[in-house]
Amino acid sequence: MSLQVLIFSLLACVSILGALGVVIARNPVHSAIGLVLSFLNVAAIYLIARAEFLAVVQVIVYAGAVIVLVVFVTMLVHPDDLPEFHGRRPLRIVTGLVLGVALLLEVAAAVLTRSLSGAPGPWTDEAVAAVGGNTQALGQTLYSDYMLAIQLTALLLLAATIGAIVLARPEAVSERVAAARRTLTISLAHPRGLDQPERPPALPRPSDGQVKPAGSGRPIVLARSANEFTEQPAWGEWRTP
């Protein structure tokens, strides 16, 4: 057994242990830690397979961004202590385990009896080194043969961003306005002035050296509620004594 197989087996075992931790842990944060462990070990396995760029992408995107997102959402939702694996649904757990073991045996049989077909491609280690490394070779392939696919991926990411903004929007605008009215309102002008058909007189234009004439500026209205706010004189009705 060569050293490479030994290292691969070690990384694979830790990765599978992390994956088992994701499934078994009761606390979602512990699941996220198991997921990071699994992802980092898989990134090291990518390094064995000479996929350096993808190893870095794996660490940044999966172990970085996705896990940060998951942990943030775990923090935002209420952590219900679900009685998982402890009663209530034993049939589901047994079914899942039996199906998993059956599928694992089938896939293992298929993998171990497979016969490799297909000629080896042009990207031997020497060819990859000749163009400057894995990243350069990947970039050449990506931006020549897969140009349309990468542009569609960019479009997909944009659509996903817009979809996430729409989904995670707090609530309807009216509820936000109602929530805002319950809190302290600080305004530099009266909003009723905008609703009136005749507009209030415009602000005096600032003279050259002076931004605003003293004593005739807009009043600062402090109100604790919207009703209190509207009872104060609006801009235009304001009379300086």
Next chain:
Amino acid sequence: MTELSATHFLLLSAALFIIGMVGVLTRRNILVIFMCIELMLNAVNVSLIGFAWELHQLTGQVFALFVIAIAAAEAVVGLGIVMALTRRADTVDIDELRQLRE
């Protein structure tokens, strides 16, 4: 089996995928189900990269890169759905989220 081959990658990939699948089938917390889906996508990447390494091709790596991009998009949308669900139903238990069935 003494030399590293794509068989090792495929066995690891199958193990990770099936662990993720069992997690999706057995867990009830929607966040953990989400993490198990990420695990399954990652398992697919392992087998793609194993084939790319064995056949001296870069196509597998390119596909793995696309899978990572799609997994990121899926993470964003999925967690947005989780946030919307917890805001409306105030739970992460999928057994209590059955509005579509009733």
